[in-house]
Amino acid sequence: MAVIETKGLVKTFGKLRALDGLDLEVDAGQVYGFIGPNGAGKTTTIRVLLGSYKATSGSAQVFGKDVWRESTSIHEEVAYVPGDVSLWPNMSGGEVIDFFLRLREKSGPAWDAAQKRRAELIKNFELDPTKKCRSYSKGNRQKVALVAALASDVDLYLFDEPTSGLDPLMEKVFQSYVAEIKAAGKTILLSSHILSEVERLCDSVGIIRKGKLVEHGTLAELRQRWEVEGEALPSLEEVFMKQYGDEIHISGEEDDNEMHKSIFAQYLPKKKAGDR
Ligand SMILES: Nc1ncnc2c1ncn2[C@@H]1O[C@H](COP(=O)(O)OP(=O)(O)O)[C@@H](O)[C@H]1O
Numbered sequence: 380m381a382v383i384e385t386k387g388l389v390k391t392f393g394k395l396r397a398l399d400g401l402d403l404e405v406d407a408g409q410v411y412g413f414i415g416p417n418g419a420g421k422t423t424t425i426r427v428l429l430g431s432y433k434a435t436s437g438s439a440q441v442f443g444k445d446v447w448r449e450s451t452s453i454h455e456e457v458a459y460v461p462g463d464v465s466l467w468p469n470m471s472g473g474e475v476i477d478f479f480l481r482l483r484e485k486s487g488p489a490w491d492a493a494q495k496r497r498a499e500l501i502k503n504f505e506l507d508p509t510k511k512c513r514s515y516s517k518g519n520r521q522k523v524a525l526v527a528a529l530a531s532d533v534d535l536y537l538f539d540e541p542t543s544g545l546d547p548l549m550e551k552v553f554q555s556y557v558a559e560i561k562a563a564g565k566t567i568l569l570s571s572h573i574l575s576e577v578e579r580l581c582d583s584v585g586i587i588r589k590g591k592l593v594e595h596g597t598l599a600e601l602r603q604r605w606e607v608e609g610e611a612l613p614s615l616e617e618v619f620m621k622q623y624g625d626e627i628h629i630s631g632e633e634d635d636n637e638m639h640k641s642i643f644a645q646y647l648p649k650k651k652a653g654d655r
């Protein structure tokens with residue numbers, strides 16, 4: 380069964396078509412890697428799924444329910460971590476986490492289980508929950524949102540570049556929790572530009588470009604689809620570059636997309652001096 384299904388999803392901001400007929404399908408129990416560089420439409424998609432943006436046209440359903448009209452009931456079974464977490468400056472991290480957990484449970488065995496998990500997560504992510512949110516770094520704010528989401532027992536987890544700002548050690552902690560959630564049969568949409576993370580964690584991958592899904596399938600399917608005879612199966616990075624190679628150029632001078640430079644530079648042919 381599809382937990383997430385969008386058909387011909389369009390979202391415009393003025394003249395800009397952030398989503399341009401997106402067809403996305405994520406089945407129950409999958410860890411789905413949603414990849415694409417900055418501006419491709421990942422966050423917009425997730426915000427439409429959360430009912431924070433109203434789609435311009437097309438359809439979007441979560442658990443078979445319309446994301447706009449039935450967003451309240453969808454939220455009961457969804458945990459979300461944005462890529463850039465903002466928190467209430469006067470609350471402590473622990474208070475924020477409990478605030479989110481109380482939206483679902485207030486007492487009883489489920490509350491006790493969430494509290495137990497909360498304690499374990501705080502320890503593993505090395506978060507000091509007593510500090511006021513205003514004093515947290517970006518990485519610590521990210522940890523607060525991760526603890527709140529991962530301590531929640533829900534059916535669907537939406538992670539939008541959740542490890543931005545975390546060091547590699549904490550990224551590993553996050554990955555082990557994703558594996559745990561997956562083993563429990565939950566569904567995860569993981570938007571990321573860390574392709575190695577997606578390669579490690581995800582069953583299926585969708586590549587988004589300019590608001591359209593240009594490639595999707597299991598990792599094995601994608602690698603086979605782009606196999607070149609006589610060569611080793613391509614990595615996810617190489618598959619990704621088949622979709623984006625024409626668009627990304629490294630000039631060595633000013634570049635309008637820093638992320639392309641940092642993340643993908645190693646896979647790209649260097650432009651020669653004098654090239655434009
Ligand atoms: N609230 C908004 N108002 C205007 N433009 C937006 C808004 N949100 C996103 N966009 C634009 O929509 C496109 C897709 O953005 P986004 O979904 O954030 O991409 P991604 O998450 O893949 O980096 C970008 O061109 C971005 O500038």
Ligand SMILES: [Mg+2]
Binds near residue numbers: 418423539
């Ligand atoms: Mg984004």
